[in-house]
Amino acid sequence: MGEGKxxxxxxxxxxxxxxxxxxxxxxxxxQVEVNTYDWRKKSRxxxxxxxQLVVLLAQVYSLKAIIVSxxxxxxxxxxxxxRLFHIPVYIILNGTDCxxxxxxxxxxxxxxxxxxxxxxxxxxxxxLLPVSSSLVRSQNTYFSDAENWQGFQYFFPKLTTPxxxxxxxxxxxxxxxxxxxxxxxxxxxxxxxxxxxxxxxxDLICRVAKQFPDxxxxxAGLKGPEIEIDVxxxxxxxxxxxxxxxxxxxxxxxFYFQLSIFEGFGCALSEAMLCGCVPIxxxxxxxxxxxxxxxxxxxxxxxxLLEALLQEVxxxxxxxxxxxxxxxxxxxxxxxxxxxxxxxxxxxxxxxxNDTK
Numbered sequence: 001m002g003e004g005k006x007x008x009x010x011x012x013x014x015x016x017x018x019x020x021x022x023x024x025x026x027x028x029x030x031q032v033e034v035n036t037y038d039w040r041k042k043s044r045x046x047x048x049x050x051x052q053l054v055v056l057l058a059q060v061y062s063l064k065a066i067i068v069s070x071x072x073x074x075x076x077x078x079x080x081x082x083r084l085f086h087i088p089v090y091i092i093l094n095g096t097d098c099x100x101x102x103x104x105x106x107x108x109x110x111x112x113x114x115x116x117x118x119x120x121x122x123x124x125x126x127x128l129l130p131v132s133s134s135l136v137r138s139q140n141t142y143f144s145d146a147e148n149w150q151g152f153q154y155f156f157p158k159l160t161t162p163x164x165x166x167x168x169x170x171x172x173x174x175x176x177x178x179x180x181x182x183x184x185x186x187x188x189x190x191x192x193x194x195x196x197x198x199x200x201x202x203d204l205i206c207r208v209a210k211q212f213p214d215x216x217x218x219x220a221g222l223k224g225p226e227i228e229i230d231v232x233x234x235x236x237x238x239x240x241x242x243x244x245x246x247x248x249x250x251x252x253x254x255f256y257f258q259l260s261i262f263e264g265f266g267c268a269l270s271e272a273m274l275c276g277c278v279p280i281x282x283x284x285x286x287x288x289x290x291x292x293x294x295x296x297x298x299x300x301x302x303x304x305l306l307e308a309l310l311q312e313v314x315x316x317x318x319x320x321x322x323x324x325x326x327x328x329x330x331x332x333x334x335x336x337x338x339x340x341x342x343x344x345x346x347x348x349x350x351x352x353x354n355d356t357k
Contacts, residue, residue: 005031007062008349011052011078012069013039017243018094018168018267019069025169025342026067033059037074045073056081063087065349068125071097071118072108079124088126090348092166095264095285098135098152103143104199104261109155119156127348128152128163131265132286136163142284143261143301150262150285164348168265169341172333174243175274181251186215186314189249189277190257191268197226201259201282201301208306209235215314218253220246250275254321255313258287259298259306266290270336273328278321280313290336294328 008030012019015036026032035055037048056077066082066089068075075091082089097118099107109115122128130136130152137151152159177183192200202225209217209232216234223239225231238249250256256272258281263269266287273279279295281287288297296313298306316324 005029006064007031007033007059009033009035009056009059009063009066009078010069011035011066011074013037013072013074016069021169021171021338022067022069022092022341022345025338026345029346030064035074035078039072039074049073049077052077053081060085060087065090067345067349068092068121070094070108071121072114073117075121075125076117079121082126083124088349089124090127090129091121091125093128093130093135093152093264095131095135095262098130098155098264099150099262100155101148101150101262106199106262107150115155118152119159122152122156122159122161125161128161129166129345129348130163131166131168132289133165134285134289135264136165138285140262140284142282142299164344166341166344166348167336168267168270169338170267170270170274170332170336171338172274172329175247175250175271176329177276178248178251181248183254183276184216184252185254186212187218187253188215188255188257188280189218189220189253189272190259191220191246191272193221195226197222199261201257201261203227203229204259204301204303204306205257206231206235207303208310211307212310212314215310218249220249246271247275250277253277255280258282259301260284260287261301263287270332273332276325276329278313278324279328280309290332291328292331294324294331 010032023032060081066078068078068091071091079089097108100109101107135151137153140148206229213234219237220241224237250272256277256279258266258269260282263285279291281291281297283297283299
């Protein structure tokens with residue numbers, strides 16, 4: 001299996017949904033080898049690095065390219081080996097690897113050692129592939145009135161490595177509303193994992209939910225808040241859901257919240273929009289770029305502003321909601337379909353020869 005195909009090594013810190021998506025689209029063209037460990041176990045990092053070096057030395061002469069998802073400890077050796085052995089290395093930048101957000105204790109670049117690992121990885125790579133232009137350099141004033149600049153060019157101003165924005169790709173055939181499910185009025189859903197409650201605006205949603213007792217608010221991905229906060233009766237925590245279960249909730253809810261303080265792209269936002277949810281997002285990173293004219297933007301992280309915005313959206317006529325819902329799906333399907341990402345990645349890999357920089 002894979003005989004006759006050129007070989008590509010894909011390095012990732014975990015088998016996330018978007019990593020699995022990349023592997024599927026690349027495996028149709030290349031023989032894809034995967035290198036991944038549980039890098040969260042810090043005591044095991046030296047062992048992982050040694051094992052990774054062995055893997056790289058064994059395969060480097062047979063590789064057409066190395067693709068790395070996220071900058072981190074796992075990206076340094078692939079980038080260095082690629083430089084030494086003239087193998088093009090592409091690092092996909094997803095968000096946290098371009099951020100230093102002290103107020104939220106968020107971002108790989110806030111940790112001195114990890115910051116250095118990211119810098120040298122980015123320096124030695126052939127091309128950096130951020131999933132949105134906001135990860136190159138952007139200003140964030142949603143969380144605070146103080147200027148807060150983010151992006152790899154801001155933190156590493158002397159970095160000369162070329163970059164090309166390649167958006168994440170969504171499967172529009174899978175992420176579509178189940179027409180057997182009736183969409184419920186005044187229903188809101190958001191998706192976040194453990195440790196992201198404040199980062200994704202969960203506290204803001206719980207506080208505003210008190211003012212709208214006739215609305216229903218759903219949290220997918222976690223069983224409850226990680227901070228001390230009053231949870232109103234109209235807020236339900238669903239825990240972890242399968243993609244099929246999540247699609248059902250997207251199909252029944254009218255609105256989707258993406259009130260992140262930092263968000264490299266917004267995969268869950270895009271999935272919900274493909275399923276016809278009307279998006280409500282924060283004015284952060286690429287979120288306004290994804291939502292466009294199909295939803296609403298919260299300019300500041302403020303409960304009063306969010307309350308006023310919700311008063312506006314729940315007053316919309318059914319015809320207006322239908323138009324926004326259809327616009328949301330069409331916009332994401334056309335701009336961020338998995339086929340668009342596949343074409344972009346293949347063009348980059350095929351157009352780059354194995355010469356040194």
